[in-house]
Amino acid sequence: MRSKAGKKNGFLYATIAGRIEHQISRQLLLPGDKLPSVRALSHEQGISISTAARVYAELENKGLIGARPKSGYYVRRVPARRIAVPGSKPPLKQLKQASVAEMIAMVHEHLTEEAVLRLSLATPPLSLMPQERLSKSMMEAIRSSATSNMQYEQVQGNIALRRQVAKNAFNWGGRITEEDVVTTQGCMEALVFCLRALTRPGDTVAIESPTYFGIFNVMLHLGLKVLEVPVHPRTGIDIDYLARAADKVVISACLFVTNFSNPAGGCMPDDRKRRLVALLAARKIPLIEDDIYGDIYFGDSRPRTCKSFDTEGGVLLCSSVSKSLAPGYRVGWCIPGRFKEQIIQVKLMHTISSATPTQAAIAHFFAAGRYDLHMRRLRKALYTQCQLYTQAITSFFPAGTRISRPQGGYTLWIELDKRINALELYRAAIDHKISIAPGQLFSTDARFTHYIRISFGLPFDKIVEERLNVLGALAGKLLKQERQD
Amino acid sequence: MRSKAGKKNGFLYATIAGRIEHQISRQLLLPGDKLPSVRALSHEQGISISTAARVYAELENKGLIGARPKSGYYVRRVPARRIAVPGSKPPLKQLKQASVAEMIAMVHEHLTEEAVLRLSLATPPLSLMPQERLSKSMMEAIRSSATSNMQYEQVQGNIALRRQVAKNAFNWGGRITEEDVVTTQGCMEALVFCLRALTRPGDTVAIESPTYFGIFNVMLHLGLKVLEVPVHPRTGIDIDYLARAADKVVISACLFVTNFSNPAGGCMPDDRKRRLVALLAARKIPLIEDDIYGDIYFGDSRPRTCKSFDTEGGVLLCSSVSKSLAPGYRVGWCIPGRFKEQIIQVKLMHTISSATPTQAAIAHFFAAGRYDLHMRRLRKALYTQCQLYTQAITSFFPAGTRISRPQGGYTLWIELDKRINALELYRAAIDHKISIAPGQLFSTDARFTHYIRISFGLPFDKIVEERLNVLGALAGKLLKQERQD
Numbered sequence: 001m002r003s004k005a006g007k008k009n010g011f012l013y014a015t016i017a018g019r020i021e022h023q024i025s026r027q028l029l030l031p032g033d034k035l036p037s038v039r040a041l042s043h044e045q046g047i048s049i050s051t052a053a054r055v056y057a058e059l060e061n062k063g064l065i066g067a068r069p070k071s072g073y074y075v076r077r078v079p080a081r082r083i084a085v086p087g088s089k090p091p092l093k094q095l096k097q098a099s100v101a102e103m104i105a106m107v108h109e110h111l112t113e114e115a116v117l118r119l120s121l122a123t124p125p126l127s128l129m130p131q132e133r134l135s136k137s138m139m140e141a142i143r144s145s146a147t148s149n150m151q152y153e154q155v156q157g158n159i160a161l162r163r164q165v166a167k168n169a170f171n172w173g174g175r176i177t178e179e180d181v182v183t184t185q186g187c188m189e190a191l192v193f194c195l196r197a198l199t200r201p202g203d204t205v206a207i208e209s210p211t212y213f214g215i216f217n218v219m220l221h222l223g224l225k226v227l228e229v230p231v232h233p234r235t236g237i238d239i240d241y242l243a244r245a246a247d248k249v250v251i252s253a254c255l256f257v258t259n260f261s262n263p264a265g266g267c268m269p270d271d272r273k274r275r276l277v278a279l280l281a282a283r284k285i286p287l288i289e290d291d292i293y294g295d296i297y298f299g300d301s302r303p304r305t306c307k308s309f310d311t312e313g314g315v316l317l318c319s320s321v322s323k324s325l326a327p328g329y330r331v332g333w334c335i336p337g338r339f340k341e342q343i344i345q346v347k348l349m350h351t352i353s354s355a356t357p358t359q360a361a362i363a364h365f366f367a368a369g370r371y372d373l374h375m376r377r378l379r380k381a382l383y384t385q386c387q388l389y390t391q392a393i394t395s396f397f398p399a400g401t402r403i404s405r406p407q408g409g410y411t412l413w414i415e416l417d418k419r420i421n422a423l424e425l426y427r428a429a430i431d432h433k434i435s436i437a438p439g440q441l442f443s444t445d446a447r448f449t450h451y452i453r454i455s456f457g458l459p460f461d462k463i464v465e466e467r468l469n470v471l472g473a474l475a476g477k478l479l480k481q482e483r484q485d
Numbered sequence: 486m487r488s489k490a491g492k493k494n495g496f497l498y499a500t501i502a503g504r505i506e507h508q509i510s511r512q513l514l515l516p517g518d519k520l521p522s523v524r525a526l527s528h529e530q531g532i533s534i535s536t537a538a539r540v541y542a543e544l545e546n547k548g549l550i551g552a553r554p555k556s557g558y559y560v561r562r563v564p565a566r567r568i569a570v571p572g573s574k575p576p577l578k579q580l581k582q583a584s585v586a587e588m589i590a591m592v593h594e595h596l597t598e599e600a601v602l603r604l605s606l607a608t609p610p611l612s613l614m615p616q617e618r619l620s621k622s623m624m625e626a627i628r629s630s631a632t633s634n635m636q637y638e639q640v641q642g643n644i645a646l647r648r649q650v651a652k653n654a655f656n657w658g659g660r661i662t663e664e665d666v667v668t669t670q671g672c673m674e675a676l677v678f679c680l681r682a683l684t685r686p687g688d689t690v691a692i693e694s695p696t697y698f699g700i701f702n703v704m705l706h707l708g709l710k711v712l713e714v715p716v717h718p719r720t721g722i723d724i725d726y727l728a729r730a731a732d733k734v735v736i737s738a739c740l741f742v743t744n745f746s747n748p749a750g751g752c753m754p755d756d757r758k759r760r761l762v763a764l765l766a767a768r769k770i771p772l773i774e775d776d777i778y779g780d781i782y783f784g785d786s787r788p789r790t791c792k793s794f795d796t797e798g799g800v801l802l803c804s805s806v807s808k809s810l811a812p813g814y815r816v817g818w819c820i821p822g823r824f825k826e827q828i829i830q831v832k833l834m835h836t837i838s839s840a841t842p843t844q845a846a847i848a849h850f851f852a853a854g855r856y857d858l859h860m861r862r863l864r865k866a867l868y869t870q871c872q873l874y875t876q877a878i879t880s881f882f883p884a885g886t887r888i889s890r891p892q893g894g895y896t897l898w899i900e901l902d903k904r905i906n907a908l909e910l911y912r913a914a915i916d917h918k919i920s921i922a923p924g925q926l927f928s929t930d931a932r933f934t935h936y937i938r939i940s941f942g943l944p945f946d947k948i949v950e951e952r953l954n955v956l957g958a959l960a961g962k963l964l965k966q967e968r969q970d
Contacts, residue, residue: 123637131633138842139624148616150811152608185670185815189836196706201686214837221681221834326635328841330670349706350835351674352699355843356813357623 012047017055024064024075035065035073061380063387076391117467120435122262122410122455123327128381130374134326134365141360149356155348157183157333158359164366165333172294173308174317176335182343183333183354187292187320188214190334191255193350194288194316195222197342203252206242206285210413210442210451212262215255227251228443231261233404233413236268239276246283253286259303260293263413263442263453265406267303277309284314286339291319293409295375298383303408313338321362323410324375329358381459382410388460389468396472398479410457416450416475419482425452428474434467497532502540509549509560520550520558546865548872561876601915602952605922607747607895607940608812613866615859619811619850626845634841640833642668642818643844649851650818657779658793659802661820667828668818668839672777672805673699675819676740678835679773679801680707682827688737691727691770695898695927695936697747700740712736713928716746718889718898721753724761731768738771744788745778748898748927748938750891752788762794769799771824776804780860782893783868798823806847808895809860814843866944867895873945874953881957883964895942901935901960904967910937913959919952 023029035056036044042052056073059065066076142148156162162178169176184190199205201223207215209228219226227245230238237256245251258268258276268276280287289306297303307317316339320332331354336343347353365371389412390403397414404413416422422438429436439451458464508514520541521529527537541558544550551561627633641647647663654661669675684690686708692700694713704711712730715723722741730736743753743761753761765772774791782788792802801824805817816839821828832838850856874897875888882899889898901907907923914921924936943949 126632126636129632129635131635134635135627135633138627142620142623147611147614147813148620149813150614150616150619151611151813153813185836185840188834192835214834217834221831328632328634328636328638328838330836330838330840346706349673349699349702350677351670351815353813353815355670355815355840357843357846358840361842 012045013051013054013058016041016045016047016051017058020055020059021062021064029075031075033075034071035075037072061384061387063384063391116430116433116435117458117463118435119454119458119464119467119471120437121457122323122453123457124323124325124378124410125381125457125459127459128378129326130370133370133374134361137364137368137370138357138361141364142357145356145360149360151356153183153353153356153359155344155353157181157354158356158363160363160367161331161333161359164363165335168366168371169335171302172291173304174335180335180337180340181333182336182340182347183331183359184318184320184347185351185354186322186327186330186332187290187318188218188332189330189350190318190320190332191215191288191290192218192222193334193343193346194286194318194336194339195224195253195255196346197336197339198253198286198288198316199224200252204249206245206251206254206256208237208256208261208264210263210439210448212257213437213441216444224252226444228445229254229256231264231266233264233266234407235272236261236266237272237276239272239279242276243279246279246285251283251285253288254280255288255290256306257290257293258306259291260296260406260409262293262409263404263411263437263451265404265409265411265413267297267407268306270304273304273306274309277306277315281310281312281314286337287315289315289317291317292323294319295324296379296382296410297408298379298386299407307335307337310337316343324378325362325365325371329362330355331358331362382456385456385458385460386412389454389456389464392460392465392468393454393472396469398472398476401475410455412454412456414452414454416452417479418450420450420475420478422449422452424478425471425475428478429471432467432470432474434471436471497530498536498539498543501526501530501532501536502543505540505544506547506549514560516560518560519556520560522557546869546872548869548876601918601920602943602948603920604939604943604949604952604956605920606942607808607938608942609808609810609863609895610866610942610944612944613863614811615855618855618859619846622849622853622855623842623846626849627842630841630845634845636841638668638838638841638844640829640838642666642839643841643848645848645852646816646818646844649848650820653851653856654820656787657776658789659820665820665822665825666818667821667825667832668816668844669803669805669832670836670839671807671812671815671817672775672803673703673817674815674835675803675805675817676700676773676775677703677707678819678828678831679771679803679821679824680709680738680740681831682821682824683738683771683773683801684709685737689734691730691736691739691741693722693741693746693749695748695924695933697742698922698926701929709737711929713930714739714741716749716751718749718751720757721746721751722757722761724757724764727761728764731764731770736768736770738773739765740773740775741791742775742778743791744776745781745891745894747778747894748889748896748922748936750889750894750896750898752782752892753791755789758789758791759794762791762800766795766797766799771822772800774800774802776802777808778894779804780809781864781867781895783864783871784892788893792820792822795822801828809863810847810850810856814847815840816843816847867941870941870943870945871897874939874941874949877945877950877953878939878957881954883957883961886960895940897939897941899937899939901937902964902967903935905935905960905963907934907937909963910956910960913963914956917952917955917959919956921956 038052042049065073067073161183162181165181166176166178204225204227206227206229208231229242260267291305307315315337317335334343393403400417402415423440426436426438437453439448442448523537527534550558552558646668647666650666651661651663689710689712691712691714693716714727745752776790792800800822802820819828878888885902887900908925911921911923922938924933927933
């Protein structure tokens with residue numbers, strides 16, 4: 001609970017930061033302009049030194065100002081033009097499934113090359129990862145286990161981890177116990193288990209469009225048909241479209257990323273989440289909710305999940321620590337509602353149980369309060385990186401480029417001029433040792449051929465800036481060629 | 486390399502131990518008879534003290550003699566009658582698949598009850614596990630990793646682990662490199678990946694009969710039909726039966742445990758392995774070879790694998806450290822021959838990659854030479870336990886009981902009098918806090934209704950002895966009831 005004074009300061013700092021931001025956006029303050037010192041700002045505005053410092057920290061986080069050593073704060077290079085948010089494409093009829101394996105192979109192909117700058121991967125930056133603290137948790141968990149974590153876990157999963165997941169669920173509006181949780185080897189395995197439990201080959205599953213290409217691979221392997229439901233970059237799934245489609249097609253399950261969907265970055269507002277859950281409950285369609293990005297929010301609080309509005313047990317929430325903490329640990333979970341027994345059966349068949357040491361280490365990391373501390377830092381850093389990447393792309397890319405405004409997650413969804421073929425840009429970029437994800441990967445049809453996804457997970461530095469500059473120039477060159485043809 | 490003197494001593498010790506064993510089996514030495522002291526034996530036989538000690542150690546390992554504190558060695562209670570090896574049942578036609586989920590659930594049901602003695606689980610005893618050494622490997626592997634093993638592995642698997650697996654393959658006649666290995670989350674996942682890559686729902690897979698019940702669960706979930714091929718407790722798969730069946734049925738793949746099959750314990754001789762591989766290669770049927778028990782041999786050397794005779798890349802060898810070292814680590818692998826790309830694709834889809842810390846820890850454990858040291862101890866201990874369990878069952882169970890003579894692995898396959906229903910014995914045993922695996926679990930038909938599987942993984946102690954006594958009495962009681970009916 002904040003004190004009144006704290007509240008007042010919070011209010012003041014936001015007001016003053018907003019005012020400066022306004023001046024920058026209206027170009028009343030220009031790039032390179034020096035700002036008053038923290039002390040001078042404090043004096044000018046009648047605020048405390050710490051509040052003044054917080055104003056500048058916030059503006060710096062947003063990438064609007066920068067500090068120069070022994071000199072003070074300056075206005076940074078700022079978008080000269082507003083770039084619009086990409087629009088939601090018109091709904092499509094049910095699609096036939098195309099082979100996506102080769103497209104995915106293409107993106108993975110260049111990932112092991114050391115020299116390639118991987119702007120195509122939505123993963124956490126190692127520099128922001130608490131290596132020492134997590135290793136400590138691993139060792140402490142082993143030490144405190146009578147069996148050194150060498151023995152099989154219960155099929156349902158490590159009890160300590162399930163308890164921590166249940167406790168953390170409070171943050172997204174969940175009221176569950178450890179009995180509601182089944183652990184898995186990462187979020188992907190959780191999704192596969194859900195699909196295995198809920199579908200048979202030939203069934204139709206509704207997914208977002210655009211969607212993460214790994215999902216297509218799963219659908220392909222499981223012999224499932226996909227119904228691509230348009231997703232708005234800000235508000236998520238087009239519920240009306242889904243309702244109309246469900247009248248015509250038997251949908252066995254939905255698989256949606258409701259918070260900070262990949263690649264579009266949207267976050268469904270609560271009322272839309274509630275509506276979606278009610279719609280699906282009425283039609284008895286299970287919802288597999290992929291909440292892997294939920295903890296990476298840039299706003300004031302953790303968004304709720306569809307699961308938190310689920311009274312029928314029809315939502316199967318899947319998540320992991322792969323985007324927030326340690327992808328290599330392969331620790332994830334599923335909260336499968338009324339499908340718990342089926343999920344446990346599928347898990348038993350596939351793997352007997354999940355690895356004990358990694359589960360126990362993550363449980364320890366959670367229980368020690370290390371996760372909350374780490375996530376506060378990570379969110380702040382990613383938000384800043386998101387702003388810096390956005391600015392650079394805005395500066396370097398041709399006019400007509402539209403960039404998403406993600407409210408969390410790792411990815412920018414960039415709509416280029418219609419005449420640019422993203423696959424051509426991908427190939428040109430690889431020749432320049434830059435790896436991006438072309439829009440073709442995110443749908444089974446040709447809706448996003450002029451889109452690219454860029455991850456802002458890598459810390460923004462001179463190299464990233466320079467590579468984004470090259471990428472923008474390549475896009476401009478492709479556009480020019482098109483015009484000449 | 487042994488010296489000539491060493492060889493001579495090895496020869497002497499075996500000869501003398503064999504002579505005493507002969508006297509015991511012919512009842513020239515009776516249970517309770519006191520043996521000469523080590524010093525006296527050394528003097529009598531003109532051998533060194535250390536060779537004399539080794540004679541007694543060997544006889545003790547075999548469970549033939551026992552030491553009493555401050556008193557010396559005595560002849561132990563010994564099988565009064567020879568118990569025959571269970572016969573191979575006549576071949577059957579293709580079977581229709583029955584639901585086995587409830588049977589498996591039944592066995593798992595009582596496993597979390599602390600008080601139940603789990604003679605139903607074929608897992609390594611914790612007391613024989615090198616907890617400290619493995620934990621050390623985990624920590625050393627984390628310390629020596631620039632990323633603390635937090636990052637994604639290559640899809641194909643941890644390179645250090647793949648190298649060690651390739652190196653160890655030399656022991657079973659394999660000549661492979663790290664490029665031939667794909668790591669998995671335990672052997673079960675490797676088997677599932679192979680079946681996913683090689684089959685579609687409705688296909689037929691040939692398996693052993695009797696077979697490990699987990700296999701039935703996999704087949705059920707994947708919608709596969711099973712062709713049960715009779716297996717002989719000593720020599721393994723009935724190859725002629727398989728050849729005749731393959732003329733009539735389209736077999737998409739075979740899945741066999743060629744070394745120390747579970748539950749029967751047989752080990753296919755090399756010439757039969759070679760013949761099996763040639764037969765399947767000629768018919769283009771892939772062989773999934775489950776070699777999870779291969780390192781747990783009681784003979785002088787590690788048995789070869791079918792994979793070692795494979796020149797066409799048609800054998801997919803699957804294994805793990807779950808039976809030898811650390812089931813909870815979930816570290817396994819597949820050597821998929823010409824199906825490597827398919828296996829990698831299935832793995833990518835299911836889990837993206839395997840957990841890094843556990844793979845790296847096992848790789849370190851291998852590389853440090855800790856595995857070889859550990860396995861020498863484990864094999865010796867398990868062989869002794871096998872003998873002690875066999876003796877106890879021989880003493881306590883009704884006449885007509887037949888026990889397998891496993892050459893490795895964890896399980897005794899026990900054929901009871903035909904009139905005993907193993908499921909009834911299972912239920913009676915659970916009432917006495919003993920968990921066994923009834924024969925009904927190991928086939929989809931009624932061929933093994935009077936068989937039970939008992940694992941000798943738990944160290945043989947007073948409690949185990951007493952429980953086996955109770956179990957034998959229960960079997961006798963059931964038999965008596967049957968006679969009266």
